[in-house]
Amino acid sequence: MHLALSSSKSPTQQLLQSADLVSQGAEAAIYKAYLRHFPASGQAKNAGVDGAAFEALEPVLLKYRFHKHYRHPTLDASLTRQRIAGEARALMRCMRSGVTVPGIRMMDVNEGVLGIEWIDGECVRQLLPGGAELEGISEPEDMGEMDENDAADPIADYGVSQDALMDMIGAEIAKMHLADVIHGDLTTSNMMLRKKTSDLVLIDFGLAYHSTLVEDKAVDLYVLERAFASTHPDSEPLFAGVLGAYEKRMGKYWLPIRKRLDDVRLRGRKRSMVG
Template identity: 85%
Template sequence: MLSSSSSKPPTQQLLQSADLISQGAEAKVYKAYLRQVSTSCLGPDHGAVLEALEPVLLKYRFHKHYRHPSLDASLTRQRIAGEARALMRCMRSGVAVPGIRMVDVNEGVLGIEWIDGKSVRQLLPGGAELEDISELEEADEMDEIHENGAADPIADYGVSRDALMVMIGVEIAKMHLADIIHGDLTTSNMMLRKQTNDLVLIDFGLAYHSTLVEDKAVDLYVLERAFASTHPDSEPLFAGVLSAYEKRMRKHWLPIKKRLDDVRLRGRKRSMVG
């Protein structure tokens, strides 16, 4: 339990007690535990009752020493607040995203629900994760299963690959209908939850609000390239994603499809030019 006598802010105390999961150029990711507080059940002193510990994921945007301190603090606050706003907008629109557990813009920490499950990247062939050794070992085991023709690991979640692609398309469509652009759509940023077999979109660090067809088309193109570069023979898989996306978007689909074709053409031209 955190010491109340400590002079450090509570968020810093929480980070000290947490386990580091991964580190990128912009942030460190930790697993920590928060006590759930129940106000529906009052104790003898009529106060809130502390219940079981709940696992949470802490995203800590650490200080960048190469930036001026005031600029660094301002950018950190904007990015933490922006990610929290994107998650809130998604939740209000019924998009499956992690719940928010805490926000500390001054310390640069966003605490969200811990999703117990595996990333879509881990569950599909060729999707060896590179973030840390334990995930890499798990993904290598998954690839062995795929190569040896053993049972599909997705079957452990009670869904088929086709059904999983439909789930991906539907969640992205709901997000785009809410005018949220993810900014980093990859199969690493989608998780299949163990308890309910729900697909959850994660990591909204680059997300932003936009009504532009171009931005939604680029979001889809980024995912298409992620499928192609990570998962072999993935064209039918991504086609399933687009089919479900189209059905959910309805009248909004045609302009996005046209712009997606344009984005693909620009991408091919850039590849040819080098």
């Protein structure tokens, strides 16, 4: 599916027009597109051919924050620019701190488009028990005839164990929090395992912001804990593994966050009881 645009198109609009729609949300649409890359002139000269012969296409993910007609145009444009720039800043801060996130490929704040590296892999939610069923992914027809011990483990296809995956999640979140970046929407849907390298990639920083507050980091963890509980059955050992790796990476900064996490959990339980 392609985006229909007016006859007078900017380069970003042309890129959107050639892209394929992946998903549509209330705030943004996600597209897969391709950017052309050319080598440096010296590389082409050394090869003895025209640089165009080296043209390569790189897949990119485009997040398009479309116009909201219910908002005043000036306010809408300002909010869109702020959110695109804010997401890009969070990604850059993460990259500088060694957090594994998609690289930025292009940005057009006026058009509301952020282009990032396309991650060839699978969402962690689909790799853990319960997640695939909630996503509507059906099991193979002959699965019922297989012995339980013979059932395929999707994580094993990446060459890592479930425990190792939890360690990776905890370590990446810790690196992010040490950089004072709050994700704002930590779920297993916003994590991917890359196929070629089997590394964990944190994605979707649309709600991310910068904060040094212990409270914000504890709430980030609590959001992930609730996501595990609501999506993956018997998830307590899984999240305990995440926290174990997080604690190890955070070092001396872990104790105040742990105390605040306990407070956040208590507040969450009280809200649940009140309804």
